[in-house]
Amino acid sequence: MTATFHAPPGGAAKRGLIEVSGFSLSYETLDGAMPAVEDTDLVVRPGEFVSIIGPSGCGKSTLLNAVAGFLKPTAGRVTVDGEPVKGPGADRGMVFQQYSLFPWKTVRENVEFGLKMKGISADERTRSARTLLGLAGLSQFEDHYPDRLSGGMKQRVGIVRALATGPRVLLLDEPFGALDAQTRQIMQQILTNLWQRLEISVLFVTHDIDEAIFLSDRIYVMTARPGAIKAEVDVALPRPRDAGLALLPEFLALRAELAALIREESLKAMGGELNADALQGLAINLHGASIGDVI
Amino acid sequence: MKHSTALASVAVASDRFIRETGEPARAGSVTLRPARPAPAPAQPAGGSRWTRWLRLNRGLIRAGVLGLLSIAAFIALWHVLTENRLNIYVRFMNVPSPTQVLASAEQAFSDGRFLNHILISCRRILLGFSLATVIAVPLGLLMGRYLLLRELVFPVSEVLRPIPAIAWVPMSIMLWPTNEESIVFITFLGSLFPILINTLHGMATVDEVLVRAARCLGAREAATFREVYFPAALPQIFTGLTVGMGVAWVSLIAAEMISGQFGIGYFTWESYSLVQYSDIALGMICIGVLGLASSLAIRAVGSLITPWATRR
The missing domain is CATH 1.10.3720.10 (MetI-like)
Incomplete structure (x- = not known):
């Protein structure tokens, strides 16, 4: 299967080590430097599926964008397989929260784009794209323009497009945030499937705790702004995982733990606007959602 | 594939709540309706291809007909104004x-x-x-x-x-x-x-x-x-x-x-x-x-x- 993708020789599983160390990033404002992320360390081992969760605005997307090469750290290092990240490139595939398919290209042409940039011949491109589209169950839509597709299909094409060049790592920035709950679950299954087949490292940003547990080997929990790593959680749940996972006591325990960690940070993030005691007085059961989600 | 097995396992977990049609309802029970037969393949809704084309392009045909009518009305008005050499402040004598x-x-x-x-x-x-x-x-x-x-x-x-x-x-x-x-x-x-x-x-x-x-x-x-x-x-x-x-x-x-x-x-x-x-x-x-x-x-x-x- 991997032979049809344009991966350099040497075995896919040995590639894709993401290392972020001493990472800080601040934005310049009139009042001086505003730190978005402070002194953060993070590792994704080859073939590992790692998620970052945290309250909104905590800088998890900032971190991901730095790995993608769109943002330069103010301090610290970001490396992939030991090479420092200098800018965006096809060795790091990225899937965005917004649908980012080229509207003027058909589904297949979208998937072929990265290979075209690599100068691969049209025939070979088409073959690779068809294989991947088949894996994602999109074969019969290859000649459609993106505006004919549902949100879930668009995001599947987005994932397949990012994988087509045989990247070392796949970066996803809340890719399923705009989808309904059922579609999201199916998409998670599909992503897990692709990840296992292609033996690729994944760094996944989300604010959905269930999603993070369902998908990940490991989860980093970030603090409120300025973001830093608050906790690192191993998800020692067996694979393959299915929707029944949500009924396991281990899942529920892990979820409660993560929810508590994030709740603390969400409250901090809301700061002056609302205090925790006031909420407790209302006896609101948050069911694992962050306060930001509920209000 | 994987997904269907997932669904199946969830269904098994809630087996005891499922009742047959006719049984009295209990709180939290699920009533499964009998599966409906597959719908018949789409039938051409009467008429030939040509009449269906007409039906589907109604809007276009309407716009075309109305467009021609409005141009015809304009020419008719022009004709009336100029043939009668009307002089209603605006002078059509030499038009x-x-x-x-x-x-x-x-x-x-x-x-x-x-x-x-x-x-x-x-x-x-x-x-x-x-x-x-x-x-x-x-x-x-x-x-x-x-x-x-x-x-x-x-x-x-x-x-x-x-x-x-x-x-x-x-x-x-x-x-x-x-x-x-x-x-x-x-x-x-x-x-x-x-x-x-x-x-x-x-x-x-x-x-x-x-x-x-x-x-x-x-x-x-x-x-x-x-x-x-x-x-x-x-x-x-x-x-x-x-x-x-x-x-x-x-x-x-x-x-x-x-x-x-x-x-x-x-x-x-x-x-x-x-x-x-x-x-x-x-x-x-x-x-x-x-x-x-x-x-x-x-x-x-x-x-x-x-x-x-x-x-x-």
Whole structure:
């Protein structure tokens, strides 16, 4: 299967080590430097599926964008397989929260784009794209323009497009945030499937705790702004995982733990606007959602 | 595959809640309805292909019929006003009637001179408009991409833009050695600014996430320009071309009326001087039809080249 993708020789599983160390990033404002992320360390081992969760605005997307090469750290290092990240490139595939398919290209042409940039011949491109589209169950839509597709299909094409060049790592920035709950679950299954087949490292940003547990080997929990790593959680749940996972006591325990960690940070993030005691007085059961989600 | 097993395991977990139809309901129970037979394959809903085509294109046919009716009504009104030589503050005594215009059209098309006027005007449009496109589209794309160029060129273009083409006529006659060149120049100027502004606007509205997606897929500057910025701006560029074509005709006719010796604008003005009143109307109708036809042609090319933008 991997032979049809344009991966350099040497075995896919040995590639894709993401290392972020001493990472800080601040934005310049009139009042001086505003730190978005402070002194953060993070590792994704080859073939590992790692998620970052945290309250909104905590800088998890900032971190991901730095790995993608769109943002330069103010301090610290970001490396992939030991090479420092200098800018965006096809060795790091990225899937965005917004649908980012080229509207003027058909589904297949979208998937072929990265290979075209690599100068691969049209025939070979088409073959690779068809294989991947088949894996994602999109074969019969290859000649459609993106505006004919549902949100879930668009995001599947987005994932397949990012994988087509045989990247070392796949970066996803809340890719399923705009989808309904059922579609999201199916998409998670599909992503897990692709990840296992292609033996690729994944760094996944989300604010959905269930999603993070369902998908990940490991989860980093970030603090409120300025973001830093608050906790690192191993998800020692067996694979393959299915929707029944949500009924396991281990899942529920892990979820409660993560929810508590994030709740603390969400409250901090809301700061002056609302205090925790006031909420407790209302006896609101948050069911694992962050306060930001509920209000 | 995986998903269906997942569903199955959930169903097993809630087995005890499932009841058969007819059993009394309990709190939290699930009643499964018997599966319905698969729907029959879609039947052609009566009538032949032709009648179905008619039904599906009702809107189009309606618009066409109403359009023809409104033009017919306009001509009828024109006929009534002119045949009766009405003088209702607005004076229709000297206005040619439709039949007179038809007669002078037959006359005009019988020798090559009138056709020559039309051809000369079309050639001027083609030259001026093509030049404007060749200059304004790349300039707009580059200005949209490179801030320095935009900052340098935009102020000049903003000052020149409000000057109507007709105000350029004296200057143009001084600038260019021949009359022909100065008319083409005015046509060019007329279409230049709408095309430039729309191209710029198209560049400004390119979705940044598409640019980032392209970068992530290994596209460098030139490829990003070719594969993302250009196609993303294309629908807006075609809007600019359509508007530019309209302004090109306006400018051309103004220039021809003032400084021409040929062309449909010259023909119209000359008819007035020669008291050939029905030729005035003939010239005007020709200008209208040519303007409409060229705008439609651009729109047609636009929807051919940007199928994704027009097919929604």
